[in-house]
Amino acid sequence: LTSISAMKRKAKAKPKALKASKPKEEDWLGDEAEGENQLDLGSDDEAEDHFEEEDEGDVEPEDDAAAMDDDNEAGDAQMGSRILARVAEGKQMDLSALKQEIQDDAGLLSNWRKAQLLGEKRSREEVFKNLVSNCSTYFGYSEELAEYFLQMFSPETAVKFFEANEQQRPLTLRTNTLKARRSSLMQALTQRKVQVDPIGSWTKVGLKVYQSQVPVGATPEYLGGHYMIQSTSSFIPVMALAPQQDEVVLDMAAAPGGKTTYIGQLMRNSGTLFANDLRKDRCKALVANVHRLGLTNVVVTNLDGKKLSKMLPRLDRVLLDAPCTGSGIIARDPSVKVKRGQKDFEGHSRLQKELLTAAIDMVDAGSKTGGYIVYSTCSVAVEENEAVVDHALKTRNVELVSFTSAVNFGVEGLSKYRERRFHPSLNLSRRYYPHVHNMDGFFVAKLKKTSNKVPERIKKDRSKVEDKVWGEEHWTSDFMDSVVDFEETNGDSTAKKKKKMNARDRKKQRRDELLKARGYEQKYPPKPADSEAKEENKEPAAAAKGKKAKVKAKKKRSLEDVAPAKEAAKEAPRPKKVRKVKKAAKA
Numbered sequence: 073l074t075s076i077s078a079m080k081r082k083a084k085a086k087p088k089a090l091k092a093s094k095p096k097e098e099d100w101l102g103d104e105a106e107g108e109n110q111l112d113l114g115s116d117d118e119a120e121d122h123f124e125e126e127d128e129g130d131v132e133p134e135d136d137a138a139a140m141d142d143d144n145e146a147g148d149a150q151m152g153s154r155i156l157a158r159v160a161e162g163k164q165m166d167l168s169a170l171k172q173e174i175q176d177d178a179g180l181l182s183n184w185r186k187a188q189l190l191g192e193k194r195s196r197e198e199v200f201k202n203l204v205s206n207c208s209t210y211f212g213y214s215e216e217l218a219e220y221f222l223q224m225f226s227p228e229t230a231v232k233f234f235e236a237n238e239q240q241r242p243l244t245l246r247t248n249t250l251k252a253r254r255s256s257l258m259q260a261l262t263q264r265k266v267q268v269d270p271i272g273s274w275t276k277v278g279l280k281v282y283q284s285q286v287p288v289g290a291t292p293e294y295l296g297g298h299y300m301i302q303s304t305s306s307f308i309p310v311m312a313l314a315p316q317q318d319e320v321v322l323d324m325a326a327a328p329g330g331k332t333t334y335i336g337q338l339m340r341n342s343g344t345l346f347a348n349d350l351r352k353d354r355c356k357a358l359v360a361n362v363h364r365l366g367l368t369n370v371v372v373t374n375l376d377g378k379k380l381s382k383m384l385p386r387l388d389r390v391l392l393d394a395p396c397t398g399s400g401i402i403a404r405d406p407s408v409k410v411k412r413g414q415k416d417f418e419g420h421s422r423l424q425k426e427l428l429t430a431a432i433d434m435v436d437a438g439s440k441t442g443g444y445i446v447y448s449t450c451s452v453a454v455e456e457n458e459a460v461v462d463h464a465l466k467t468r469n470v471e472l473v474s475f476t477s478a479v480n481f482g483v484e485g486l487s488k489y490r491e492r493r494f495h496p497s498l499n500l501s502r503r504y505y506p507h508v509h510n511m512d513g514f515f516v517a518k519l520k521k522t523s524n525k526v527p528e529r530i531k532k533d534r535s536k537v538e539d540k541v542w543g544e545e546h547w548t549s550d551f552m553d554s555v556v557d558f559e560e561t562n563g564d565s566t567a568k569k570k571k572k573m574n575a576r577d578r579k580k581q582r583r584d585e586l587l588k589a590r591g592y593e594q595k596y597p598p599k600p601a602d603s604e605a606k607e608e609n610k611e612p613a614a615a616a617k618g619k620k621a622k623v624k625a626k627k628k629r630s631l632e633d634v635a636p637a638k639e640a641a642k643e644a645p646r647p648k649k650v651r652k653v654k655k656a657a658k659a
Contacts, residue, residue: 400513
C-alpha cells in the first residue's frame with residue numbers, strides 16, 4: 073500500500089516552474105497551472121460549503137493539508153485492497169494495462185454495432201460489467217456509484233468525468249467590490265508575489281491564482297475583506313438570482329457565507345438580506361465572514377429552513393443552495409467515491425423537495441422586481457436536481473425561466489433520463505461538469521412564481537410508466553381457480569348507460585314528447601307497416617317495362633283517382649240556393 077501511495081503522489085507531483093497554458097475552447101477557467109498543488113492556501117472559505125456532516129470554521133493550513141492527506145491515504149488504501157484482491161484472483165494488476173482496458177471497453181460500447189461486425193464475442197452486458205469493475209478498481213469508486221455514472225453519461229464521457237475528478241480544481245478568488253476593485257486587488261497581490269489573472273469574460277469579480285509565495289488566506293487584503301476564497305461554480309447561483317437593491321432576499325443554507333456575501337455586495341448594502349443555517353457551529357464562520365467583508369444589511373438566523381415561512385415576511389428572492397451528497401465535488405472530497413450511492417441520492421432528494429417547496433411559499437408572486445427562486449446543488453445526480461425541480465413544478469404555481477443573460481454557458485438540464493420523463497422546460501436549467509468547464513460539478517435552476525395560491529390538486533406523476541401486460545405467464549393455477557364476485561344489477565333500462573345525445577336528437581325527443589302530450593297519435597295513428605309494404609310493391613311489372621309502360625301506368629292511376637271523385641260529386645246533394653240560381657238563369 074505504501075508503494076502504491078508513493079506512485080500516485082509521484083505521478084501527481086508538478087515542477088516548480090510556472091508556465092501558463094492556453095485555455096481550451098470549452099475551458100472557462102483555463103488549464104490547471106503547474107505548481108497549484110504546492111500552493112499554501114490558508115483557510116478555504118468555500119471548502120466545506122456543501123457538507124452537513126463536517127464542521128465549518130477557520131482551519132489552519134497544516135490541519136487542512138493533513139485532512140487532505142488522510143483522504144488521499146484512505147483512497148489509496150481502498151485502491152490497494154482492490155488491486156490485492158485482483159492479485160489473489162490471479163488477474164492482471166498493471167495500472168497502465170488496466171487503463172488501456174477501460175478505454176477499449178468504453179470504445180466498444182460507444183461503437184457497439186461496429187464492434188459486432190469486427191467479431192466481438194462478448195455480449196454488451198458482459199462488456200459493461202467489466203467496464204464497471206475496472207473503473208471501480210482503477211479510480212477507487214464503489215461499483216454502485218461507478219455504474220450510476222456510466223449509465224448517466226456515455227462510456228467515454230464517464231471515463232473523462234472520472235479522470236477530471238482526479239485533478240484539483242483551480243484556486244479562485246472573488247473580489248469584494250464594496251472595498252476594492254479587481255484591478256487594484258491584482259496589483260496588491262502581485263506585489264506580494266501572488267500570480268493571479270482574471271477568470272474570464274463571464275464574471276467581473278473572479279480571479280484565478282496560479283502561484284503564491286504566501287498563504288492566500290492570510291494576506292492583509294484577505295483579512296481586510298478585499299476578497300473571498302470561493303469556487304467559481306459558486307458564483308453562478310448568485311449571478312442567476314440577480315438580486316436588486318432595496319429588496320428582501322433570503323439565503324436558506326448560507327454558511328460559511330460565500331454566496332451570502334456575494335448577494336450583499338450586489339445589493340450594495342441596501343435592502344434586507346436574511347442568512348439562515350441550521351447548524352449553530354457553522355453560523356460562527358458565517359457571521360465572521362459577513363463582518364470581515366463589511367456587510368451591514370445581513371440578518372443571520374439559526375433556524376430550520378422548513379419552518380422559516382412562519383417567521384419571515386414575504387420575500388422578493390430566495391437562494392436555496394440545498395444540502396446534497398456532493399457528487400460534483402469529488403476532487404475536493406474523495407470520500408464521496410465510497411460513501412455515496414443510490415439510497416443517498418433518494419434520501420437527500422426528499423429533504424430538498426421539502427426545502428424548495430418552503431422556499432417557494434415564502435416568495436411573493438406580486439413582487440414588482442422579484443418573485444424568483446434559484447435552486448442549486450453541488451451534485452450531478454438526477455434525483456437531487458431535475459427530479460426536485462420537476463416536483464416543484466407539479467405542486468406549486470411556478471415556471472422555469474432562463475438566466476442566460478447573466479451566465480451564458482453550461483449544459484442544458486435533462487428533460488428525460490432513462491425511464492423518467494420530466495417537464496420539457498427543464499432544458500432551461502443548467503449543468504456544469506468538471507470535465508467540460510474545469511470547475512466543480514453544479515446544477516442551477518431559476519424559478520418564477522406566478523401565483524401565491526397553492527394548487528389543491530397535485531398533478532399526477534407520469535414520469536414513470538409501468539404498464540403491466542397480463543400475458544399467459546400470469547395465468548397461475550391460484551388465479552384461475554379464484555372466484556370473482558360481481559355486484560348485482562337491476563334489469564331496468566335506467567341501469568344501463570344512456571347514449572349521449574346531440575342537440576338534434578334532444579330536439580326530436582322534445583317534439584315527440586309534446587305531440588304525445590297533445591294526443592296527436594290518437595287522432596292520427598301511424599300507418600301499419602303492411603300498407604306501406606303494399607304501396608311500395610305496387611306495379612312491379614310496370615317498373616320492369618320501358619318508358620311507355622311507365623307512362624301508361626301513370627295515366628291509368630290518374631284516371632282511377634279522378635273517376636271516383638266525379639261519381640261522388642254527382643251523388644252528392646246540391647244546396648237549395650244553387651238550384652234557385654240555376655232556375656232563375658234558365659228563366
